[in-house]
Amino acid sequence: MRVFNEIAVVTTICIKSIPQRFWASLSTVVAVGLVVTVLLAFLAMAAGFQQTLRGTGTKDMAILMRAGSQAELNSGVTRDQARLIEEAPGVMKDADGKPLVSPELYVIVDGVKKTAVPADGNLKKAPRSNLTLRGLGPVGIAVRPGLKIVEGRAFNPGTNELMVGRALQKDFAGLNVGDTVKLGNSDWLVVGAFELGGSVFESELWADTPEVQDLFHRQNVFQSIRARLTGPDALKALSDYATNDPQLKLDVTTEAEYYAQQASRTSDLIQKLGWPLAIAMAFGALAGALNTMYSSVAARAQEIATLRCIGFSGTSSFIGTLLESLVLALVGGIVGTLITWVAVDGLTGSTLAGSTFSQVVFTFHLTPAVALQGIIMALIVGLVGGVFPAWRAARVPIAEAYGSP
Amino acid sequence: MTGQTLIHLQDVSKRFVKGRDTITIFDHLGLTIPAGDFVAVMGPSGSGKTTLLNLLGGIDQPTGGSITFDGGRVDTLTEGQLARWRAHNVGFIFQFYNLMPTLTAARNVELPLLLTSFGRAERKRRVEAALSLVGLAERANHYPREMSGGQQQRVAIARALISDPKLLLCDEPTGDLDRTTADEILSMLRLLNQEMGKTIVMVTHDPEAAKYARRTLHLDKGRFTERELVA
Numbered sequence: 001m002r003v004f005n006e007i008a009v010v011t012t013i014c015i016k017s018i019p020q021r022f023w024a025s026l027s028t029v030v031a032v033g034l035v036v037t038v039l040l041a042f043l044a045m046a047a048g049f050q051q052t053l054r055g056t057g058t059k060d061m062a063i064l065m066r067a068g069s070q071a072e073l074n075s076g077v078t079r080d081q082a083r084l085i086e087e088a089p090g091v092m093k094d095a096d097g098k099p100l101v102s103p104e105l106y107v108i109v110d111g112v113k114k115t116a117v118p119a120d121g122n123l124k125k126a127p128r129s130n131l132t133l134r135g136l137g138p139v140g141i142a143v144r145p146g147l148k149i150v151e152g153r154a155f156n157p158g159t160n161e162l163m164v165g166r167a168l169q170k171d172f173a174g175l176n177v178g179d180t181v182k183l184g185n186s187d188w189l190v191v192g193a194f195e196l197g198g199s200v201f202e203s204e205l206w207a208d209t210p211e212v213q214d215l216f217h218r219q220n221v222f223q224s225i226r227a228r229l230t231g232p233d234a235l236k237a238l239s240d241y242a243t244n245d246p247q248l249k250l251d252v253t254t255e256a257e258y259y260a261q262q263a264s265r266t267s268d269l270i271q272k273l274g275w276p277l278a279i280a281m282a283f284g285a286l287a288g289a290l291n292t293m294y295s296s297v298a299a300r301a302q303e304i305a306t307l308r309c310i311g312f313s314g315t316s317s318f319i320g321t322l323l324e325s326l327v328l329a330l331v332g333g334i335v336g337t338l339i340t341w342v343a344v345d346g347l348t349g350s351t352l353a354g355s356t357f358s359q360v361v362f363t364f365h366l367t368p369a370v371a372l373q374g375i376i377m378a379l380i381v382g383l384v385g386g387v388f389p390a391w392r393a394a395r396v397p398i399a400e401a402y403g404s405p
Numbered sequence: 406m407t408g409q410t411l412i413h414l415q416d417v418s419k420r421f422v423k424g425r426d427t428i429t430i431f432d433h434l435g436l437t438i439p440a441g442d443f444v445a446v447m448g449p450s451g452s453g454k455t456t457l458l459n460l461l462g463g464i465d466q467p468t469g470g471s472i473t474f475d476g477g478r479v480d481t482l483t484e485g486q487l488a489r490w491r492a493h494n495v496g497f498i499f500q501f502y503n504l505m506p507t508l509t510a511a512r513n514v515e516l517p518l519l520l521t522s523f524g525r526a527e528r529k530r531r532v533e534a535a536l537s538l539v540g541l542a543e544r545a546n547h548y549p550r551e552m553s554g555g556q557q558q559r560v561a562i563a564r565a566l567i568s569d570p571k572l573l574l575c576d577e578p579t580g581d582l583d584r585t586t587a588d589e590i591l592s593m594l595r596l597l598n599q600e601m602g603k604t605i606v607m608v609t610h611d612p613e614a615a616k617y618a619r620r621t622l623h624l625d626k627g628r629f630t631e632r633e634l635v636a
Contacts, residue, residue, distance in 0.1 A: 005519040016507035306503040309464055310564075311492025311520045313485065398464040402455075 010320030036336025042274025057255030090234030105135030135212030289385025329382025496565025
């Protein structure tokens with residue numbers, strides 16, 4: 001009990017004396033806040049990106065690609081292979097007995113981010129970003145039950161008509177319903193906008209398969225096959241079928257698994273950029289925290305010496321000083337988290353998704369887990385910045401603190 | 406009023422190493438202070454007055470010799486043991502009061518009691534009694550910055566007394582006060598010595614202050630040069 005009393009008193013004295021060193025304390029809070037803001041901005045970006053991609057796939061949808069291909073872009077599947085999959089076990093059929101199998105094209109086109117549009121509005125002069133154009137037929141829409149056309153209508157088969165994902169439409173210029181877009185040598189008319197549960201598909205342009213095949217000279221070739229599964233065991237049956245048939249040689253996985261892998265690659269990259277930057281900045285904040293805490297200990301040298309004179313232990317001086325540093329860092333951490341929450345959370349961004357080489361639009365997401373990482377980072381700065389001054393507070397001889405020889 | 410030996414210094418040496426030089430403050434110093442004594446220690450700057458006070462209060466350790474308090478060795482205690490020993494046996498009064506500026510008078514006085522097993526109510530009762538003793542009961546909730554120097558020193562005296570120590574160590578207790586206030590503080594110290602039997606060792610430059618003590622020790626170059634009985 002006595003030791004808690006001691007620590008409580010020393011901590012109260014330390015924390016109550018913070019206003020006496022207002023500017024130094026404020027600089028520490030700001031430095032820690034900046035570190036946390038930068039770190040959380042990166043982590044919120046990674047979390048938002050991951051959420052978008054992970055939210056894309058479902059477990060009852062199989063995706064089949066050429067064996068060894070890491071992503072749809074490097075895959076190639078023939079029309080004959082697609083026909084064989086229609087007869088495969090584990091594939092769900094619709095009410096008319098037609099297999100829910102969607103061979104799909106995946107090609108890269110370009111577009112202009114709204115933020116990159118020049119002042120004169122001339123899109124031809126603007127820097128271009130890669131976008132995904134997906135060629136699919138009526139079954140492709142049928143196998144995605146969450147699809148909602150929020151504006152206009154679906155494209156008509158056999159026409160140069162496009163449907164645009166809602167996220168893409170918000171982030172890129174010239175994709176409103178009624179706009180004409182030049183893809184390759186052809187003009188395409190945007191006829192509708194769709195939402196699909198905030199998934200990565202909302203970052204895509206969709207058009208009729210034969211038209212895309214014509215435009216990009218890819219007759220009889222697709223990039224992937226989507227197949228709706230009949231149940232949890234169906235993947236194994238389909239996988240065995242695709243592996244054993246020498247004509248197929250396809251990798252089979254669920255869409256959920258596929259997008260989880262895609263997500264982790266890019267979000268790992270974002271985190272690998274964010275953490276070193278935050279750690280480098282943390283060293284700067286650490287210097288600030290050390291400076292503040294050493295000056296705090298120096299300013300309170302007589303107070304600490306008096307307490308120890310009275311009989312307070314060095315341990316209570318150590319813990320009290322350390323807690324002061326942790327409080328400053330925690331305030332910095334909370335400020336940084338609040339700044340990130342206000343300025344970044346919910347913000348829409350787009351980035352090149354690793355192996356797809358195309359833009360994925362996502363929303364920065366400051367999850368509780370991400371915020372916790374920021375607070376932990378702040379506390380580490382506070383701990384390291386406080387431990388040496390606290391040690392000094394506890395160990396400096398009392399007589400020395402009073403200026404004796 | 407003086408009785409059995411409370412403090413005994415035998416062959417106490419104190420040396421400091423400063424760069425390549427070794428500075429000797431005391432060399433085989435001896436001193437005996439009986440319980441209930443009130444000793445003023447005077448001497449020029451650098452004569453070792455504050456070092457002596459630090460040794461008596463267990464906030465510095467001798468390089469050689471022994472220090473005995475109430476029959477027990479003090480110079481052999483560890484830092485933790487010394488902290489507990491100080492809490493029970495010594496009250497400190499400083500020239501610049503050394504109150505915690507962020508705590509009220511009552512909280513300042515309460516500090517030593519936080520190292521005891523007294524409950525909140527008992528602590529409150531004792532703090533009120535101590536503040537009444539020094540005539541500051543009505544200033545309990547005032548902060549040091551709201552009080553005069555003399556009042557702050559009285560709070561410091563209340564803090565030094567609160568755990569009922571046998572020994573009060575005063576380092577220039579009136580050095581920051583005007584004559585009238587200094588006399589009030591010194592009268593209070595004499596009262597504590599005469600009425601409550603507190604043993605007091607007071608370092609001072611002021612001969613007027615020394616007159617309040619029972620005797621004065623003159624310290625010069627680490628040696629007592631004169632002993633003068635006053636009362």
